[in-house]
Amino acid sequence: xxxAFEQIIENLRIKHEAFKASNIMHPAExxxxxxxxxxxxxxxxxxxxxGSVSARNCQCKARKIQKRMFKASxxxxxxxxxxxxxxxxxxxxxxxxxxxxxxxxxxxxREGKGFALVGSVGVGKTMLAQIIASAIMRDFKSVIFIPTTxxxxxxxAAQFSxxxxxxxxxxxxxxxxDVVIFDDVGKEKPTEWVQNQYFRIxxxxxxxxxxxxxxxxxxxxxxxERFSEFGDAIISxxxxxxxxxxxxxxxxxxxxx
Ligand SMILES: Nc1ncnc2c1ncn2[C@@H]1O[C@H](COP(=O)(O)OP(=O)(O)O)[C@@H](O)[C@H]1O
Ligand SMILES: [Mg+2]
Ligand SMILES: [Zn+2]
Numbered sequence: 001x002x003x004a005f006e007q008i009i010e011n012l013r014i015k016h017e018a019f020k021a022s023n024i025m026h027p028a029e030x031x032x033x034x035x036x037x038x039x040x041x042x043x044x045x046x047x048x049x050x051g052s053v054s055a056r057n058c059q060c061k062a063r064k065i066q067k068r069m070f071k072a073s074x075x076x077x078x079x080x081x082x083x084x085x086x087x088x089x090x091x092x093x094x095x096x097x098x099x100x101x102x103x104x105x106x107x108x109x110r111e112g113k114g115f116a117l118v119g120s121v122g123v124g125k126t127m128l129a130q131i132i133a134s135a136i137m138r139d140f141k142s143v144i145f146i147p148t149t150x151x152x153x154x155x156x157a158a159q160f161s162x163x164x165x166x167x168x169x170x171x172x173x174x175x176x177x178d179v180v181i182f183d184d185v186g187k188e189k190p191t192e193w194v195q196n197q198y199f200r201i202x203x204x205x206x207x208x209x210x211x212x213x214x215x216x217x218x219x220x221x222x223x224x225e226r227f228s229e230f231g232d233a234i235i236s237x238x239x240x241x242x243x244x245x246x247x248x249x250x251x252x253x254x255x256x257x
Contacts, residue, residue: 004063005138008070012077035060062140069137074145079130080137087131092251093123099247100128108245109136109179114212115245116238118219122253125215129181132213136179143179148187155194171197175204181213185238186226195230206237214238219248 033039038058045053070080084104089097096117103115115132117125133143158167174180180201190198205212216223220239224231239246 005066007063008067009081012081034064066137066140069140069142073133073137073143074147075130075133080134082127082131082134084128084131084135087124087128088254090251093249096123096125096128096247096249099245100132103132103245104135107139109139109141109211112209112211113244114214114242116213116220116242117215117247119217119247119249120251120253121217122255123249123251124254126183129183129213129215133179133181136211141178143181144174144177145181145183146174148182148184151182151198152188152190152194155190155197158197159191159193171201174201175208175210177210179211179213180205181215183215185214185216186218186223187216189226192229195227195234198227199230199234202234202237206241212238212241214242 035042035058038044038060042058042061042064043055044058045055047053070077073080084097084101087097087100096119099115100117103109103113108115109132117128119125130145133145136143154167154170158164158170161167202212204210218226220235223238224235227234
């Protein structure tokens with residue numbers, strides 16, 4: 001299974017290199033399949049000796065499922081390529097780095113355990129959360145990585161939309177996905193209606209013991225204040241879901257070093 005992932009990564013790398021090497025348009029090429037074995041049907045037919053035909057999944061299927069997972073995750077290709085080795089550790093960020101490493105080594109997402117990376121701006125919280133997301137997908141679990149600004153925009157748009165069904169589906173997906181990582185929680189001060197929807201998602205995940213990760217610039221107490229009406233209800237669940245992996249760091253912005 002790991003090999004399948006490595007294959008994807010290798011293909012991405014080759015694609016990336018090719019893209020970097022030239023921006024020239026190529027003439028249309030004859031139709032080619034990603035997998036000549038099954039012509040991208042993901043199923044191969046096998047003729048038995050007695051003439052009957054049976055079907056089995058092609059060897060490319062696992063790889064393609066994983067590829068779709070990466071696409072649906074919200075991570076760019078570049079972000080999906082990052083690993084913990086890309087993170088440069090300093091004295092101040094060592095604690096956060098080590099905790100992330102422990103989380104990855106213990107494959108704690110398998111037990112429904114979440115994580116909370118709290119700290120000042122530019123210490124690599126988002127980067128580490130993306131590294132975790134990518135590692136989880138290598139474990140063949142689907143992940144939704146969602147920046148707070150996108151989530152709030154979605155929720156706000158839904159609030160003023162007449163057709164609520166699409167929105168309800170989105171909420172259901174956020175509640176039921178194997179793993180969801182909320183990036184930059186508290187960045188925007190939400191309206192009461194938005195808080196209510198946010199609470200529905202968090203509460204749904206909490207009740208089902210779904211793996212949920214968070215990053216935030218705000219300590220839990222401050223965060224509860226920002227979510228005024230639903231603050232305690234939301235934050236108490238976040239704390240419970242991330243109990244074994246919570247870290248808070250203050251360090252210089254990596255970009256200003
Ligand atoms: N320790 C680090 N090693 C390598 N790159 C880092 C590190 N910390 C931050 N960066 C980079 O600096 C930028 C800001 O990091 P980011 O993860 O967005 O910080 P935060 O989410 O904590 O505000 C990103 O481009 C990130 O890749
Ligand atoms: Mg961030
Ligand atoms: Zn195939």
